[in-house]
Amino acid sequence: MHVSVEEARAMLAALLPPLDTETVPLAEAAGRLLAADLPALVSHPSATESALDGIAARAADTLEASPETPVRLRVVGESRAGAAFAGMVGPGECVRIYTGAPLPPGADAICPVEQLTDEGEALTWLSRPASLADVRHEGGDFRTGEVVLRAGLPLTAPQLALAAALGHAAVPVRRRLRVALLSTGDEVVPPGQPLAPGQVYDSNSVGLSALLLECGCEVLALGRAPDSPEALQAAVDRAGGADVLLSSGGVSMGKYDFMRDLLLDRGRVAFWKVRMRPGGPAILGGWNGLPVFGLPGNPVSSLVVFQVIVRPALTGQPPQTLRLRAATSFRALPDKTAFWRGVIENGVVRDYGQQGSGVLRSLSEAGALVIVPEGQPVNAGDDVEVMLL
Template structure:
C-alpha cells in the first residue's frame, strides 16, 4: 500500500500550479493574488475630516469652553466630494462633513456636538487640539507601497482595499475548472422513484459543493452507468474544457469497476492507499487532462477530498495555507483502528477552558457508508499507522472542519 503522505504528494504534483489571469474584482473573491499590488493612490488620498463639524485653526478657539464659548463666522460649507475647497482665513470656520477635504489653513475639526450647529456663525464650546479629528494623507496606505502581497487570499476586506487603491481588476491564479463524474448503474437522481437495489446519487452533489467552496468552476455528470464504452463516450468530449477530472466509484477490485476498466492503460494508475476509509484510489492523466479517481462510498469520498484533493487544489490555485487547522484533544471514549492504515474518523471536538487540549469523541462508526454521522461532526480524528487500540483519555490529532 502507498502511504497517505506519499499519495497526497503525488496528487499535488499532478495538478501543479494554475496559470495567472487578470479578473475584475467582482470575479476574484476567494482567489489568490499572483503579484504584489501597489497602491495607485494614498489612503486617504487627501487630508479629510473624520467628523461632521467645523474646520478651524486650533489657535483661534484655544480658549473655548462651556463657560467661555468662542463664536466664529462660518465662511464656507464643505460637503464630501467637493473639489474646489477655499483656504480657511484666520478667525473663521468652515462647516465640514465627514470625508470632506480639509481646507488649507485649517488644522483641527470641532465636532458638531461641541457647537450650536450654526450656519452663519458657530458657537464653539470645546477647544480642539491641533490635528483633532483629521485623517492625514497616507495614514492608512502610502502611495506606491505594496497594499496586497502576492499570495494574499482575496476576501471581502482585501477586495475592498484593492478597489480603494484604484484597481478595477487584479492578477490572480486562475481557478481550476473541474469535471465531476459519479458512476454506478445503481445510482438514481432525485426525485425519481427508487426501485429495489437502487440508491440516490449524492457524491457529485457533495464534491461539486466542496469544489465550488474552494473557488473552482465545476461541471457535473451524474450517474454514469457501469459500461466502459458509455463512460468514454460521455466523458471524453468534455475533457477539452477541464483542468481536472474527478470521478467517484468504479475503482475497487471487483467486477463492473467502470472507471478502473476504462482508464487502466490510458495514463491513470490505480493504487491501494494506507487510509481508512478510502483505500482504493487512482490518479494520472487521460488525454492530457489530470485525473483523480475516488472510491464510491460517500464518507470515503469526503475523507479523500480532505486528505488528498483539498490541499492539492488549494496549492494549485496559489494558496500557501492548504491544511485544516490541527489541534490535540483527549478521547472521550476508547477507539480502535487497523494498524496498517491511517484512520480518519468523524468526530466532535469541544475546547476545554483553560487547557491546551480539548475533548473529542467519535460520531458514528468507521463504516464508509455512514454519511449522516458526517453531518454531526466538526472534525476528523486522526489515528495514525501502527495504532490499533486507543484507550479513553489518549491525546490524538484532530483536524477541524
Template sequence: MRQNLSAEEALEAILERARPIAELEHLPLTAAFGRTLGADLAAKVNHPQTNDTAVDGYACREADSHTAQPDSPVRLRVIGVSPAGRPFEGRVGPGEAVQVFTGAPIPPGADAVVRVEDTRREGDFVWLLKPATPSDIRPQGTDLTEGKTYLFKGDRLTPGRVALAAAMGHASLPVVRRPRVGILVTGDEVVEPGQPLPYGGVYNANGYALTGLVAEAGGEPIPLGRAHDDIEGLRARLAQAGPLDLLLTSGGVSMGDYDIVRQLVEREGEVHFWRVRIQPGGPLLFATWRGLPLLGLPGNPVSTMVTFLLFGRPLLFRLLGRSDPPYQQVEAVAETPFEAHPTRRAYRRAVLRWEKGEYRAASTGNQSSVVLHSMALGNALVAVEAGASKGVGEVLLAIPFPEN
C-alpha cells in the same frame, strides 16, 4: 505503482504533479468575489487622498485653541463649511474655523480639529470648550499609499479584499481561470434522484456532493453523469468531457472485476499510487490518463467526501495557486470516545463547537462509510491515529469542514 501510502505521502505525490493554471481572466469587481487573484495589486491612489477629518467638528489652528476650557471657552469665527467631497476653498487664519464633517479635507491653514460635542455654536461664531487636537486628523495615505502593493497573487478575493481593491482604484481584477473538474460517477446500481429506485439501487449522492465541494473550493464542476461498469462505456463517457484540468471519479477503484476506473488507467495511463492508509477512503487512486490528472475516489459516500476534503481540495488549491491553506487544523477536547483503527489513521465525523475558550468535539454516532447523514450532522473530521483511540477529555486534532 506505489501502494499503501500514508496520508502525507499520498498528498505529496498529488501536489508534486499539480501544475498551477497560468491562464487569467479579467473580471469586474462584482464578479470577482470568491475568485483567486492572479497577480499582485498595487494602489493607484493614496487613501485618504489628503489629510482629512475623522470626526464632525471644526478645523482650526491648534495654537488658537490650547487655552479652551468649559469655564473659559475660546471664540472663533466660522468662515465656511466643508462636508465630505466638498473641500473648503479658502484658508484658515488666526481666530478662524471651518465646520467640517467626517471625511472632509482639512482646509489649508488648519492643523487641528475640535469635536462638535466639545463646542457651542452662536451664529457666525463657535465657542471651543476643549482644545482642538491633531489626533482627529487622518494623514494622507494612512490607509493606502499610491504604488504600494496590498493584495497579492494567490489571495482569495473575500468581500474585504474586493472592497480594498476598489479603494485602491481598480475597476476590474485579474483572476485565475477556474479549474475545469470533470465529475464522473460509476456503477450500474447508481440512479438519479427522482427516478424509481430499483432493487439493489442507490441514488446518486456522490455526484452532487462533489459538485458542491468542487465549486466551494474554487473549481468549475463539469458533471459527466454516470458510467456503466464496463471500460468501453467509461471511455466513451470520458471522450465527451471536453477539455479538463482534473478528473474526479467516484467508485470503481478497488480490486473487483467491476472496478473499471482502476482497470482503465492501468491499461492506458500511469497509476502514481493506489490505496492510502486511512479510514474511510483507503482505496484512493491517483493517476494520469491521456495527460489528464485523475483522482479516483472510493464509491461509499462518506469515503468520497472525506478523500476529496483531504486530497482533492488541496489539489484544487494548488491548481489555483491559492496562498491560504486548504483546511484548518485545531486542537479539541473529546466529549465522546473516538475509536481508532488498528492499522490506519481514522477520520471520524464530529460536531465541533467552541465553549469556554476551547474547542470541543463529539462524535456524530455511527461512523460507517455508508452513513452519509454523519456528513450532514457533523461539521468536522477528527483524526485518530492507528491504534490510539481517544477517550473523553483527551485532546485530539480536528479539521473543520469548509464553510459553504
C-alpha cells in the same frame, strides 16, 4: 502505493498542466484565480480622514468637556468628501466634518455630532472630549506598493472589491482548469427523481461542482456511470479536452469498484489509498494521458478529500488552518491522519460527535476539520490545528 496527505497533494499538483495567464476586467473576474500578487496602486485612506459625522478639533482643547462642564468651540468651516477645508484649525476652533472627509490641518481628533449642541452656525458645545480613535490615518488600511492580494486566491466579492480599492480596473487571472466530473454507481440517482430502496441521491456531483467553481474551475459534467466496466470506460472517454477527471465512487476494495480496476488494469496509477480518515481509498492515476483523481463514494469522504487534497492542488494555496484550544478530546489513529469534524464556539473547538462517512449533514453543521496526526491523540485543553470548511 499508500501515500501521506502531503504526498497526495504534491502528486496531484504535479499532474496538472501549467496554466496560462490572462488579464480580464474586474467585472469578468468573479470566481477566477488570481495569477500574480496584486499591489496597491494607491494608499487607503488616501488622506487622514474622519470615521464619523461631527466636528474636527484639537484634542487638547476638549479634554475638560463633559455633560456637566461642556466646552465651547468656534466653528470656522466644514470639511466633506470631495471638498476639504482649506484653512487651519487653531486654538479654540473646530470644523464641521463628515464621514470620509479629510481631517483639516491643525485638527487631530473628532467629536461625534451626538455629543454636540450648536449655538447658531458659528459656535458649538462639546459634552465629551474629541477622540483620536475616530480618525482614520492615511494608509491605515494599505499603502501604495504594498502587496495586498496574493497569487492563487479565488476572486470572490470581497477580493474583487478590494482589488478595485487598490486601483486595479483589470486583474491577471489563471486560465480556468477544465475539470470533468463523474459520479459512479448503480445506486446513484439524480435529485428530484423517485428513490427506490437502497438508492441515494447524487449529492457528490452537486457538492463537488460547487467546490470546483469556488476554485475557479470550468466543470464538464459527465453525469453518472453505472456499475459496468464498459459504461465506465465510455464515460471516461467522454472527458476528452479536460485537464483532469474527478470521479466519485468505485475506488475501494469491493467487487464493483470499477474505477479502481480500470486504472490498475488498463490505465496508470500514481497512488492508491491515502493515509487519512475519512477518505482513505482515494486513487490517482491516468487514462490515455488524462490525469484521473478518484474520490471515495461516501459523501463525507468525497468532500473531505477534496478540501484536504484537491483544493490545494487546484489553487496552489495550502489549506486555511488555525490553532485553537480543544474543548473535548479527539482520538488518534495509529497509521492515518484523522480529519474529525468539529464545531467552533467561543474560540474553542469541540467534537461534532457523529463522525461516520455517511453523515452528510455533519459537514454543514460542523464547519471545521480537526487535524489529528498519526498516533498523536488530542486531549481536552490541548492546542490543535483546525481546517476551516
